[in-house]
């Protein structure tokens with residue numbers, strides 16, 4: 001069931017989104033060679049709690065941390081750990097959400113750690129841009145397939161691939177709501193977008209093939225071919241005036 005939000009609820013979601021976006025910034029500032037992924041998670045959790053919010057991911061489905069921290073060939077759902085020390089040249093995807101006054105924000109960004117290769121930077125640039133290609137299509141009257149197709153076309157034109165096994169989603173009072181928002185699709189197909197919908201658009205883009213696998217911890221999702229993967233996400237409201245990004249830091 002798709003839950004439509006009122007403009008009052010949009011503004012609450014913008015508050016949750018602002019905290020989520022600021023938490024992502026704080027995480028990005030903490031990334032440097034020699035730091036553990038658990039240290040970054042702790043910084044994120046403390047920041048969110050200081051805002052009077054709750055980390056959306058902590059305990060969600062049993063997830064043991066406040067942020068998913070996914071390094072290099074890890075696509076999503078990386079579990080922070082004190083023994084995982086970041087190295088110069090890593091790419092670090094942080095996915096974080098905050099629950100505040102009844103609503104969730106959800107956003108992700110892949111940060112460079114130290115100096116990264118030109119190939120890695122190109123993957124980050126393309127994935128980030130593909131998110132905005134998707135957001136441009138998040139217009140009332142369009143369909144979910146228009147978003148996915150815009151992401152997929154942009155990504156595949158650069159010889160990367162979009163992950164199929166995990167997709168974006170509605171977001172609101174629940175972290176994951178209907179509809180699903182794939183990063184692939186056919187224009188004009190799927191659920192019609194209506195004012196009041198709030199969705200998380202989140203391209204996961206692989207340097208190699210689109211296949212992924214989940215490791216034995218039941219969370220960590222890696223590229224099957226071991227190549228790099230990047231992930232960018234915003235929570236977005238569909239309004240009569242076009243898409244509004246809810247996860248902005250100010």
Ligand code: MG
Pocket residue numbers: 106107168169200202233
């Ligand atoms: Mg999400």
